[in-house]
């Protein structure tokens with residue numbers, strides 16, 4: 033088996049997917065992805081587009097503007113027709129699945145240089161857009177209990193997660209994101225893309241739109257719960273509807289050495305597990321448990337963790353069940369630069385985005401740690417986990 037190393041990882045900022053307020057409301061998802069296709073070659077001048085042997089991009093919904101978006105954005109950017117690509121869809125883990133597939137292709141020796149990532153614009157291609165659910169599936173599960181918000185309410189109930197703990201977690205996530213933004217920690221990963229402020233002014237979007245300047249637990253507790261009457265999950269405890277893209281350059285270690293490229297981390301291991309779709313958010317429990325079983329590692333071996341915050345309830349359920357960190361915030365390893373509650377969650381982008389952020393967090397804040405872990409849940413009950421290892 034060959035080794036697969038991470039050469040570079042970039043992303044756009046995440047903007048609200050909102051017709052009037054979203055900073056990317058006038059930017060198509062293929063254009064955010066195209067900006068990254070351009071930037072990755074500018075940042076890595078030794079790599080020419082013709083050298084890429086495959087391009088895997090995840091999106092949770094491949095309809096409309098996101099139809100075969102890996103290829104359509106590549107061709108629209110004017111890049112070589114000869115480079116093969118795949119647009120990959122398994123809901124929220126799509127961008128991580130794309131990266132796992134790319135890494136595995138390198139490790140088997142089939143290819144040496146790959147691009148992988150994810151993209152989503154939940155305003156232009158809304159959740160469930162053009163979906164036609166199987167009547168037999170609708171018999172097995174009522175469509176209402178498959179809705180993301182309903183699964184988040186169920187996770188809070190089954191795992192007994194209190195509103196106060198979720199609010200503390202959401203505030204802490206926001207504080208971490210603000211700290212990371214204000215100390216320039218995201219500067220290495222965010223590629224500025226032209227967008228529009230709420231008032232219509234054009235500007236270069238280089239920070240995540242959803243990060244709040246302050247949070248007020250009392251006001252958060254008073255917010256309505258849109259998913260269930262007298263429920264517990266509000267907009268403050270949910271990842272917002274978001275738009276954004278992320279992209280990574282992966283390479284066999286041999287090829288990176290041959291080209292004289294620097295790297296610090298390699299793809300070590302990845303797992304996927306299915307679980308009950310009516311409580312899809314706890315999927316990381318099964319994916320990470322399997323990863324630990326297969327690798328013989330334990331939570332103590334992992335120095336830094338990115339766990340996608342689809343909702344506060346499922347995030348806390350996963351952290352607690354897997355004993356990844358303290359049972360409540362502040363966390364030492366998990367999402368210290370904030371998570372999706374503050375940064376947003378453009379569905380199929382997030383699996384790639386959290387890997388990009390994991391690489392930067394490891395390098396900047398956990399330089400002596402050997403292992404980093406990224407994991408996320410997905411609609412219909414699909415979860416992924418990826419382990420990275422420091423090699424230099």
Ligand SMILES: CC(C)(COP(=O)(O)OP(=O)(O)OC[C@H]1O[C@@H](n2cnc3c(N)ncnc32)[C@H](O)[C@@H]1OP(=O)(O)O)[C@@H](O)C(=O)NCCC(=O)NCCS
Pocket residue numbers: 050124180181244247248251252258266267268269270271272273342343377409410411
């Ligand atoms: C929760 C949800 C329904 C809310 O949608 P919405 O009602 O259209 O509301 P928006 O997200 O546009 O805005 C919510 C409002 O709450 C406010 N809000 C959010 N967090 C807040 C906080 N901590 N304190 C105060 N206000 C807050 C926002 O500022 C916004 O108000 P504004 O437009 O005046 O700025 C939607 O974000 C959602 O469905 N999220 C989950 C997405 C999902 O399922 N993803 C997949 C997961 S697997």
